[in-house]
Amino acid sequence: MFTALTIPEMPAAGAVSYNGPSLARPVLACVPAGKLPSPAIALLRERIARIERIHAPGAADRSLPLGIEAIDQALPTGGIRLGALHEAASAGPDTEHAAAATLFVAGILARLEGPVLWVLRQADLFAPGLAAAGLQPNRVIFAEAGKDVLAVMEEGFRHAGLAAVVAEHTGRLSLVASRRLQLAAEQSGILAILIRRSPSFDDPALNEPTAAATRWRIAALPSPPALAHAPDTPGLGRARWQVDLTRCRGGEPGSWMVEACDATGRLGLVPDVFNRSVMAA
């Protein structure tokens, strides 16, 4: 909904909740995420964080920037927080295969160091495709867990040494189960990502509240011609995604248009919408 760049700095009192469409009344938009509010608010946030046990020792505020300034500023820790649970899903009819979400996650993992546990329900992942996003095969251990995906994911948090645990989950995710995963991730300091898959188009289960710190929805966008000056030349350029941050604890949702991960897992800025946010539908 909001990004920091379009909105001028506001006093902390403006942080009272405002969830309406932002473009109509941008002045009332909340404090730009990522900027420090007044000491009183900071104290309150810290107290809430202590109650929610967000900042486990060791994992406090370590995060991995996505590399796109606009997105990183929308996230309260300036990036994807390690030691927290994140959800990613593809949008539209792609949810069943979750190809865009998978690549998005692979790009994040590619920029971490250390081994990754990838918990599968069924084995349809193609490792050369992951390697193309920068996630090398010698870093990934796959576990086919069938129905035990979440339990195996939790097992992964009990072992220091992993950089991240990724699980592919189909169907509903209860608040209790996600809370359990979130707490386990906090205590271990390991990045936890759930790829939400669904056999049905626009599954309402994907919109139910969970305890995840962020929830991402990745949709493919039509890409421009491979050669901008010669649009009729056949070929494929870099893919484009619409990255929606549909839920963010301690931050504001947002929507951005980016270029898909390259061979080192980095997202790219879309030149023609540089510094400008796109409204989510």
Place this chain on the structure above:
Amino acid sequence: MRRVVSVWFPTFSTDRLWRPEEARGSAPDPAKGQAPWNHSLSDLEGRGASQSVVTSRMPPSLPDHFNKRDRRGPAPFAGPGQSPGLPEITVTGRLVTSVNTAAATQGLQAGMKLAQAQSLVAGLVVHEADPAGDAVALRRLAEWCVRYAPLVADDPPDGLWIDVTGSTHLHGGETRLLRDLLRRLHAQGLAVRAAVADTPAVAHAVARFGGGGVVPSGAAVMADFPIDALRLPAGMLADLRLMGFERVGPLAKAARAPLVRRFGPLLAARLDQAAGRLFEPIMPIVPPALIQARLAFVEPLLTAEAFSTVIGRLVEIVCGELERAGLGARRLDLLFERVDGTVQAIRIGTARPGRNARHLGRMLNERLERVDPGLGVEAMRLIVAAADPVKLEQVSLVEPAAPDIAPLVDRLANRLGEARIYRIAPLESDVPERSVRLIPAMSPVIGGWPADLPRPVRLLDPPQPVEAMALLPDHPPIAFTWRRVRHRVRHADGPERIAGEWWKRDREWISVRDYFRVEDEDGRRFWLFRRGNGSDADTGDMRWFLHGFF
């Protein structure tokens, strides 16, 4: 639910004399020779019998009614040789006591006179029967079978029991365990049949009278078997036949009291064991050469906390011995000896030889829930069923040590089965679905895939046919229909031509796939291919398939 394997060697006395000189080179156990603790089958055969045996004989084949239940895979239980080999018998005095498959096909059977047998079959090889040697060889076979499950017992004169409850997942399921067991035993020249069932009695009967195979849990199969399947003395069987009982079913339905009065309690016990009403313990053998520790208790133990404490003590003792021997455990069996005389067992495996007492103890504790202590456990025994030398690694003071994920792999493997936790490694092949292979999670991945060839992140296996419109010979499709949804192609890249691998199959001699990366109106990217090169019908039928998603 208890699951028991019964193994039957129909011609054990003669087969065991056959020293597989050729097969000795190909040991059944891949770990053979690396560690003194891993039994391999080739050193199990008795040495005393070898001098009387011709060395150049063909291995005996299995009876062809062998295991009709399992039809998966190409002749899974077929042995190395199909030739019937030389006829062999063993004799006691002048009486034939056992015959091998070749001799049986020529009409010989146990109980014949030797002279009659020799007159029927020319070139008969005759051995003196050696029941004591048979028993020793069977016992050694049982010790070797500890590789499959902790509870193994010999079932003289020619069978084995293996209680595989809770161990099958380490071998990829019951069917695969059975197949592996039969393959290895048969590679040693033993005719063998085996069955898995809920009770020892049913497994025993199915192995001998039902052709072997996996009996589904809870299936009642005994009714149609002849009464010989009940393991009763020959005299009792003859009497029962005189009374008109031929099959188990009618016998089980007959009034019990007169039968017990006439034949004693054994008949009733056997019927109850066959029906699963009476628990039949099997007394496991304990191989003497393994590292093990046993603790007996004054009072029977019942609680999980008590078991955990004992596990901690046992694991410490065992790890100390492993350290002295320079070994690490690959498989651990924990046996619970209950006050009622039965034995329960749990088994864990490790991805890498280890002797970290805390880690091993934790894995054993996790499986405690599978143990039913009954009225109490009076002793526990921890056995290192397999061990390998521990390789000590040089650590660097400068670089941070790579994180050790072996404990995680162990715990996941014990939870899901070893086959379901893996890495994916490259394989030299251009055909996409053949370019990956699964390797054990602890082995290093060497190499990679070509970075300049775009590959999807999700692959459909097998590729799904789509309806596509495209100009021949080498234009990408203009539109395609998959699952009744029409996608108009806006951008496309290709073709990337992948030729068949002629060295794999004749059909791939000239076959070709042309791959296109396409993007539809919504921006979704697909990996499509056309079977054939677009002009020559010999290279493929020009149909389009969807193979993956970017």
